[in-house]
Amino acid sequence: MAIRRGRGVAAVNYPTGMNLGGDPSQALVHSTPTGNFMVTLSSVDLGQGLKQVMAQICAETIGVPTERVIIDTADTDTGPHCMGTFASRGTHRIGNAIIQAAREARHVMLEVAAEALEVNATDLDTDGEGNIHVKGAPQRSISIFDTALTAHFKLGLSISGRGMFLVPRSYPETETGAMKPSTCYAHACTVADVEVDDETGEVTVTSVKNVFEIGRALNPRMVEQQLVGGSWMGISHALYETTEPYYPSREHGGTDFNEYLTPGPGDLAETETIVLERPATDGPYGAKGPGEMAANPQIPAIANAIFDAVGVRVDTLPITPERILRALKQQRAAH
Amino acid sequence: MKLAKDYFADERADGLHEIGRGLPRADLPGHVTGKTKYFADRSIPGMLHLKMVRSPHHHARIRGIDTSEAEKHPGVVKILTARDVPHNVYTILILIQIGPEDEQVLAEDKVRWKGEAVVAVVADSERAANEAAAKVKVDYEVLPAVFDMDEALKPGAPVVNEYHGQNYYLYDSGECRKVRFGDVEAGFAEADFILEETYRSSPIEHAPAETTGCVVVPEGNDRFTCYTNTQAMFFTLDNTSIILQMPGHQLHLVGGTVGGGFGGKVDVIVEPIAILAAKLTGRPVSFVYSRYEEMQISSPRAAEKIVIKDGVTKDGRLVARKVTGYTDAGAYSRHSPYGAQKGAAHYPGPYTVPNVWIDTYCVYTNRTPSSAMRGFGVTIADFALEVQMDKLARLIAMDPLEFRFINAYRDGDMKAHRQVTEGAALIECMQEASRAASWPVAKRFYDMSSRGEG
Amino acid sequence: MPKVPVQFALNGEEKAEFVESGTSLLTLLRDKIGDTSPKGGCHQGTCGACSVIIDGELKLSCLVLAETCGNASVQTTGGLAADGVLHPLQRAFLDHFAAQCGFCTPGMIMAAKALLDRNPDPTREDVVEAISGNICRCTGYEPIIQAVMAAAQGNSQRVA
Numbered sequence: 001m002a003i004r005r006g007r008g009v010a011a012v013n014y015p016t017g018m019n020l021g022g023d024p025s026q027a028l029v030h031s032t033p034t035g036n037f038m039v040t041l042s043s044v045d046l047g048q049g050l051k052q053v054m055a056q057i058c059a060e061t062i063g064v065p066t067e068r069v070i071i072d073t074a075d076t077d078t079g080p081h082c083m084g085t086f087a088s089r090g091t092h093r094i095g096n097a098i099i100q101a102a103r104e105a106r107h108v109m110l111e112v113a114a115e116a117l118e119v120n121a122t123d124l125d126t127d128g129e130g131n132i133h134v135k136g137a138p139q140r141s142i143s144i145f146d147t148a149l150t151a152h153f154k155l156g157l158s159i160s161g162r163g164m165f166l167v168p169r170s171y172p173e174t175e176t177g178a179m180k181p182s183t184c185y186a187h188a189c190t191v192a193d194v195e196v197d198d199e200t201g202e203v204t205v206t207s208v209k210n211v212f213e214i215g216r217a218l219n220p221r222m223v224e225q226q227l228v229g230g231s232w233m234g235i236s237h238a239l240y241e242t243t244e245p246y247y248p249s250r251e252h253g254g255t256d257f258n259e260y261l262t263p264g265p266g267d268l269a270e271t272e273t274i275v276l277e278r279p280a281t282d283g284p285y286g287a288k289g290p291g292e293m294a295a296n297p298q299i300p301a302i303a304n305a306i307f308d309a310v311g312v313r314v315d316t317l318p319i320t321p322e323r324i325l326r327a328l329k330q331q332r333a334a335h
Numbered sequence: 336m337k338l339a340k341d342y343f344a345d346e347r348a349d350g351l352h353e354i355g356r357g358l359p360r361a362d363l364p365g366h367v368t369g370k371t372k373y374f375a376d377r378s379i380p381g382m383l384h385l386k387m388v389r390s391p392h393h394h395a396r397i398r399g400i401d402t403s404e405a406e407k408h409p410g411v412v413k414i415l416t417a418r419d420v421p422h423n424v425y426t427i428l429i430l431i432q433i434g435p436e437d438e439q440v441l442a443e444d445k446v447r448w449k450g451e452a453v454v455a456v457v458a459d460s461e462r463a464a465n466e467a468a469a470k471v472k473v474d475y476e477v478l479p480a481v482f483d484m485d486e487a488l489k490p491g492a493p494v495v496n497e498y499h500g501q502n503y504y505l506y507d508s509g510e511c512r513k514v515r516f517g518d519v520e521a522g523f524a525e526a527d528f529i530l531e532e533t534y535r536s537s538p539i540e541h542a543p544a545e546t547t548g549c550v551v552v553p554e555g556n557d558r559f560t561c562y563t564n565t566q567a568m569f570f571t572l573d574n575t576s577i578i579l580q581m582p583g584h585q586l587h588l589v590g591g592t593v594g595g596g597f598g599g600k601v602d603v604i605v606e607p608i609a610i611l612a613a614k615l616t617g618r619p620v621s622f623v624y625s626r627y628e629e630m631q632i633s634s635p636r637a638a639e640k641i642v643i644k645d646g647v648t649k650d651g652r653l654v655a656r657k658v659t660g661y662t663d664a665g666a667y668s669r670h671s672p673y674g675a676q677k678g679a680a681h682y683p684g685p686y687t688v689p690n691v692w693i694d695t696y697c698v699y700t701n702r703t704p705s706s707a708m709r710g711f712g713v714t715i716a717d718f719a720l721e722v723q724m725d726k727l728a729r730l731i732a733m734d735p736l737e738f739r740f741i742n743a744y745r746d747g748d749m750k751a752h753r754q755v756t757e758g759a760a761l762i763e764c765m766q767e768a769s770r771a772a773s774w775p776v777a778k779r780f781y782d783m784s785s786r787g788e789g
Numbered sequence: 790m791p792k793v794p795v796q797f798a799l800n801g802e803e804k805a806e807f808v809e810s811g812t813s814l815l816t817l818l819r820d821k822i823g824d825t826s827p828k829g830g831c832h833q834g835t836c837g838a839c840s841v842i843i844d845g846e847l848k849l850s851c852l853v854l855a856e857t858c859g860n861a862s863v864q865t866t867g868g869l870a871a872d873g874v875l876h877p878l879q880r881a882f883l884d885h886f887a888a889q890c891g892f893c894t895p896g897m898i899m900a901a902k903a904l905l906d907r908n909p910d911p912t913r914e915d916v917v918e919a920i921s922g923n924i925c926r927c928t929g930y931e932p933i934i935q936a937v938m939a940a941a942q943g944n945s946q947r948v949a
Contacts (some may be wrong), residue, residue, distance in 0.1 A: 003378055009774065010721035011739050011765055013685035014713060019677040022431060042568045045362070046596035046889025052360045060353040067361075074568050074591030084567025086601050126670035128352035169431075172676070174507050177514030177693065178753035181680035189764040211767045213760035216347070217338060221357030221720035221886050224336040225928065229889060230709075232929025233597075235716070237539060243703075244633045248482040248663075250393070250449060250702060255627045256834040257924050260542060265917045265930040269899050273336040274767055278343040278760040278785075285354045286347065292710045299714070300721030304735065307725065317536035317718060359883060366891030367879040367898060369867040371828020376825035462811075542837055544830050544892040544926050594828070594892030595926045628832035 001199035005206075006309025010300035014293030015182030016215075016280070017089040022169025026080035026091075028095040029058060029105045031159035035130070035148035037062055037105065040072045040081030043094050044223070048291055049222045050090050056219055057095045057284050061102035063126025080164075086223055088186075088289025092216065095284030096165035105240025112151040112159065113142050115214040173223065184280035186288040187213040190231075190297035192307040193268075198328055201321030203306060205235050205269040208298055213276040215288035220257055220275070227273050230294020235264045237295065238302040242318055342763045362592075373594055374550055374562040375623060382550070383412055384463035385612050385622040388454035388471045389632070390446035392478035393701040394493065397444055397453070401472040405456060408470055413616050417443040420579035420611060422596045424498070426668050427603050430573050436668035437498035438704070440578055440608055446475070447495055447666035448702050450632045457612045457620060465696025480701035484640055484661045487700050495699040497667055504664070504697035506670040511659075512676035514693040516751035522655025522690030526646025528730050534719035538635035538663070541708055545594025547633055548623030549606050551613040558585050559610050564593040566600040574603040579611055586610070598707035602634050602669055606641040634706030637671060638663040641719040643682075646690075647727050651741040655690040658682040660716065662697050665704035670711070672697045677712030680752045684720040685761045686742040690752035739765060740780040745787045759785035793856045799824065800868025808855045815839045815850040817858075818865065826867030826895040830924070837923030840896035841865050847903035849922075866895035869902070879900055881940035882933070889927035897923045901937040911941055 017023060028040040039058050045051045051071040059066040073079055082094060107121075113132040114121035117140060125135050126144075133141035142150075151157040172179035192206040210231050217223040240261040243253045254260030279286020299317070307313050312327035365371035378740035402414045417423050420440045428435060442453045454471050459462035479493045486492055487502040495502050506512050523529055549563040565571040568588050576583045593600060609622040624633060639662055646655035660678045675697035682693045710717075728738035740762060748756040762785045769776050792807040808817055815832070818824045818841070830838035832851045839850040852871040869876045878898050881887070888894040897920060904911055904919035911919070915917065916937045925933060 007772075007774075008725065009736050009739075009768065009772075010717070010724075011685060011743070011761055011768075012717045012721065013761060014710075015677075015681070019680070019712065043590075044466045044566050044568065044591050044593055044596075046566060046593045046600075049360050049362070049889065051362055051591075052358070055361065056353045056356070056358060058610055060351055063352070066353045066358055071361075074589070075588070076568050076572050076588040079568070081569050082567075084570055084601060085563075085596065086566055086598055087711065126473035165382065172508070172512065172679070172752075174509075175513065175515065176753065177508075177512065177516075177679055177751070179680060180754055181677070181752065184758055185685075187685065187760045187764045189761070189768040191768050191774055192863075209768060209772045211339075211764045211771065213342075213764050216354070218336065218354050219357055220338060220355065224358065225886050225889055225932065227336070228931060229927045229929040232931075233709070233926075238718075241539045241542075243631060244537050244638070247638050248484075248700070248702075250482065253631055254540075255630050256831055256833060257542075257626075260540060262542070262924075262926075264921050265934060266914075266921060268929065268931055271931065272771060272928070274339050274759060274771055275336060276339050276342045276763055276767060277347060278758060278763070279346055280758055285351065292713070296710050296714050296717045297721070299718045300725070303718065303722050304725040313722070313726070314534065315534045315719075315722065317715065360886065362891065363883050363886070363888055364875075366888040366894045367866070367875065367882045368870055369824075369865065369895040371891050372825075373828070373892065375829070376819075378820050378823060540927055542924075544836065544890065544924060545828065546830070594830075595890040595891060597926070624835060626835065 003195050004309040005195050006014050006305040007191065007193050008301045008304025008308055009191050010297045010304065012297045013185045013187050015215055016092045016184050016186060016289040017167060017182055019181050020170045020179060023089060023093060024081040024164060024166040025082040025093040025097045027094065027101045027163040028080055029101040029161045031148045033148055033152040035144035037064065037069045038072055039069060039098060040079050041082060041094060042074045042076055043082040043090065044074050044085040046085050048226055053091055053218050053222060054094060054098055057098050058102045061099050062106045064130055088292045091287050092283055092289050093165050095287060097163040101161035101163030105159050108157060108159045109147055112155060112157055113147045113192040116142050116150050141187055145262055146303055176230035183282050184288050184291045186293050188293055188297045190301040192301035194297060194302060196306055196309040196311055198310055201324035205302060207270040209272045211274045212290055213278055214290040215280040215283045216277050216286035217275055218285060218287050222331045223275060224273060226291050227294045228271055231298055232273055234295040234298030238299040238319055339767055367402050368689055371592060372590055373545060374499050374564045374590060375548060379552060379619045380633060382619040383457050383459055383616060384461045384464045384469045385455055385457050385609055385620055387452045388468045390449055390451040390453055392446060392475055392477050393449045394478040395446050395475035396478060397442060398474040398476055400454060402454060405467040408463060410458040410460055411456065411467045412459060413612060415505035415612060417441040425578050427574055428670065428673060433672055435498050437496055450703055453611065455608050457616060478568060482700050482702060484663050484698040484700060487698055488654040495701055499699060502699045511694040511696045512679040514679050514691060514751050517690035519655050519657050519690045519692040523646040525654050527649045529646050530727055530730055531644040532723055532726065536639050536715045538638050538705060539708065540630050540635045541597035541599030543597060546624040546626060546629040547600055547605055549609050550621045551609045552619045553613050553617055558587055559613055560587045560589060561606055561610055563588055563606055564600055565590055565591045566596045571603050571606050575607045575610055578607040597709045598711060599633055601707045611771040616718040634669055634704050636708035637705035639715040641716065643719055643723045645723060645727055647731060649731055651731060651733050651738050653686055653688050653742045656683060656688045656698030660695040664697050664699050665702045666699060667704040669704050669706040671705055674707060674712040678716050681713050681716050683751045685744055687744045687748040703723065736765060736769060736774055737776050737780060740776065740783060745785050747787055761785065795855050795891045797858045797861045799863050799865055800865060812855045813851050813854045814853040814858055817855040817905060818850060824865055826865045828892055828895060837900065838893050838896040840899040840923065842899055842903050843861055847900055866898045870917055878940045881936040885932045885936035885939060887928060887932040887936035893923055893925045905941055909941060913938060
């Protein structure tokens with residue numbers, strides 16, 4: 001009886017957005033009289049930080065600092081339709097809608113600045129800090145604050161934009177299955193190290209090294225949040241979680257956090273996170289949706305590591321100590 | 336976290352101002368001070384509380400419902416049964432033409448899973464609602480139930496859901512979603528080894544910190560404001576409109592700040608009945624799942640059974656893959672017909688396989704309806720596929736990582752569902768993982784590229 | 790239902806309320822007083838989202854009867870920032886991105902504060918132990934542990 005070590009690998013991909021498309025999202029953008037920008041949505045932030053990343057996307061597109069963008073969501077009286085926050089679609093779909101709306105708003109903003117500076121709008125650029133200037137002549141500039149005032153009170157123009165993004169729905173061909181499930185895919189590879197106690201069947205995940213390719217890390221700190229939290233959930237799925245531990249029996253299901261098991265703060269694997277960026281041609285600034293994928297590669301990597309450690313396969317999730325012990329018992333009986 | 340910027344550097348535009356910066360999250364100051372407002376963080380005078388009477392049986396006919404004792408309980412304001420719900424039988428995805436309507440808001444003649452909602456009790460306190468719910472008498476005739484997908488698909492099995500007529504979802508392609516690519520039998524004939532394995536999973540709960548719920552306030556003008564933690568505002572609004580036969584303009588949903596979802600708050604369960612209760616009482620109504628309800632009543636991730644048969648050559652090429660996937664929808668569709676067919680496109684994995692045959696079934700059983708969860712249609716598939724890849728590598732005595740490099744898809748490769756691969760990056764993820772984990776592979780694999788070079 | 794008077798200090802401010810016997814402190818705080826920083830994640834003492842500090846001790850307010858809080862001193866995360874200045878723990882949670890959905894955060898901060906109040910120089914194991922009654926489903930806990938360690942070390946720097 002001993003602690004036995006093993007290592008496993010798994011590689012996966014993940015489609016961005018609702019399967020087969022047909023899932024629109026809209027965004028409206030408008031400027032206040034002093035050049036702050038309101039983005040109106042009916043999109044839901046589940047905690048992943050949708051509001052923050054949408055503000056950054058809008059700010060980048062208009063050319064203002066992020067703090068000058070306010071995200072107003074989700075009120076069905078004011079926010080235009082959004083299909084919802086699921087299927088790793090938020091950043092991709094809503095981000096694209098915001099880019100379209102913000103481009104339209106930026107266009108009007110530059111037209112207003114052009115009139116004030118008596119130049120062509122095509123000769124203007126933003127400095128990202130709240131000013132618009134003539135390309136190559138930064139001294140000829142107007143603040144966005146003044147531009148918005150001009151638009152509102154002199155020209156009577158609305159600095160605003162409408163955006164909508166829809167991946168057209170694909171209908172699978174019935175006999176061949178020809179279809180377009182997604183436009184872009186994120187990728188991941190995990191190497192997991194485990195220790196298995198062959199007496200108790202207990203598994204300790206000592207380390208996971210996760211490599212994720214996510215198109216573009218729009219806010220790397222928030223990407224890290226999702227990838228680290230997702231990896232934890234993957235480990236949890238692999239070893240702990242189920243509402244019906246003896247499925248298909250409906251008995252013995254956990255009804256609270258004492259009975260429904262997940263790894264606690266004392267059960268964490270050493271986690272390394274590495275991000276690659278291959279921008280998606282149709283992603284907002286290249287971004288794909290990694291939120292769901294984050295929890296996937298750890299599960300098979302751990303299963304493979306357990307086999308590497310003790311030479312038994314548990315092909316049923318979750319891989320509980322009971323299942324490992326039963327497999328070990330069978331293995332011994334066979335020898 | 337490390338950003339490995341060397342990969343695909345030529346495909347990225349730099350010089351961005353706001354994108355790529357780890358700016359502080361604007362919502363975190365609210366989180367750390369407790370000021371962030373979730374749907375339940377508002378106190379509304381005169382609010383009523385809704386509690387459900389639920390089925391204790393997996394499958395039973397309802398012979399009668401007696402609410403007379405419950406109605407007399409102090410504090411009870413209203414008791415709702417199926418008769419009160421204008422369009423009681425619904426299905427969420429009818430909005431995108433995925434029918435038939437197959438689920439009852441409140442059970443009419445039958446219950447099909449243990450925990451199904453039968454009667455809604457509305458009272459002026461949670462305690463009164465719970466006490467009165469215990470006094471509702473439902474006369475059941477217990478029926479045979481089926482819990483196992485294999486059993487459910489056998490001829491003569493009890494029919495779980497008459498709206499489907501059989502224990503599987505009927506797609507336009509028949510009893511399953513199909514993918515056929517190349518000639519899978521010819522592929523097996525060409526293979527040096529064939530491996531057929533079965534993988535299974537049990538249901539998994541999202542277990543968000545905040546349970547599913549809503550608070551409804553009648554505005555006095557025939558409009559109803561519903562504070563909700565739904566993941567999809569208009570999914571909820573439009574389905575509520577159908578269920579209550581209430582014009583959409585009477586509905587006003589406010590949300591967007593949710594205490595964790597993971598797919599568990601995409602179903603439309605609490606809002607329609609709470610809005611109905613608010614309409615019929617003229618008072619604000621709160622319907623919030625208890626922790627027990629969140630864990631055992633709310634939809635879990637489906638249990639799955641996945642049979643994979645692969646043909647592989649001695650030199651490590653995957654030449655044929657046949658997959659049959661089964662998704663246990665429980666008693667009602669919810670999002671399962673959608674999730675089950677998501678696997679059809681996914682099952683070849685991120686690999687290029689010349690001969691593919693895939694069937695994915697959505698199966699009905701007498702258990703808690705399953706629905707969307709993080710990785711819907713993919714997470715369990717990836718478990719099965721990647722354990723299978725490990726077994727195949729060992730079968731041909733090849734390093735598992737090198738075996739994946741050999742089969743990894745690259746730009747330009749045709750996928751089984753007839754889309755040309757673009758933007759692939761699996762090879763580079765594996766190269767970086769190999770380096771990070773000190774898991775060496777042959778030099779030629781470090782020279783490979785998803786762009787087809789090397 | 791008979792009502793019971795209860796008088797206590799909430800974040801240093803005197804409160805006097807009449808509650809129905811059997812009301813939890815969580816319900817009193819949220820529904821009557823309007824401090825919604827403690828969250829009701831389970832109402833049965835298994836998630837920690839409702840954690841508060843009563844007379845220096847960490848308590849699950851969903852399991853504490855309001856009527857037993859007479860003359861107590863109750864602290865919540867809602868009252869932690871003094872004059873709009875964040876407490877070092879709150880600052881550290883921000884800097885370490887130690888929250889996603891935020892629902893567990895106020896309870897988590899109370900658990901951490903109860904630890905730091907009695908042990909200003911905790912080990913990682915002390916921190917793990919202190920927050921082990923608080924469920925987080927988003928973060929994987931590591932950023933929270935890092936934040937609490939940083940707050941303890943007083944080295945919480947604003948991250949650029």
